[in-house]
Amino acid sequence: MRFDLSPLYRSTVGFERLANLLENTGGVEPTPNWPPYNVERSSQGSYRIVMALPGFSPEELELVQQENVLTITGKREAKAEDVEVLHRGIVAGTFRKTFHLAEYVKVKDAKFEAGLLTVELEREVPEALRPRRIDITAGTKPSPQIEGSQAA
Secondary structure (H helix, E strand, O other): OOOOOHHHHHHOOOOHHHHHHHHHHHHOOOOOOOOOEEEEEEEOOEEEEEEEOOOOOHHHEEEEEEOOEEEEEEEOOOOOOOOOOOOOOOOOOEEEEEEEOOOOEEEEEEEEEOOEEEEEEEEOOOHHHOOOOOOOOOOOOOOOOOOOOOOO
């Protein structure tokens, strides 16, 4: 299903990226459910991605942020086993998960503990773009003075 976004282009300025994302979602394949993850808001402007990665080690994981896209990749080689596996519920392979971040959202920290990858994100809006309060002064208009004359 395709949407006509031309009215959006006519009435907005600077939202081309959002419109492009909306246009491109029609042709995107559904995302796999593995690995499972949560996206949490810890406070205003602070976010956290928690991803369950049992069997992975930190050396098998890669996090890359390029502009507003965070890509998490896991590469794990299947090991030769000396037993016959009757059911494989623990995935032994690779994955690639992509997250589109809002403007000014940056990765602050990443930890891997007990099979959970935790990525801390924070929105850092530059000082020049933050709202600022402007004081209003109540001024009185000075009366005009003519040179050489004195006020009575």
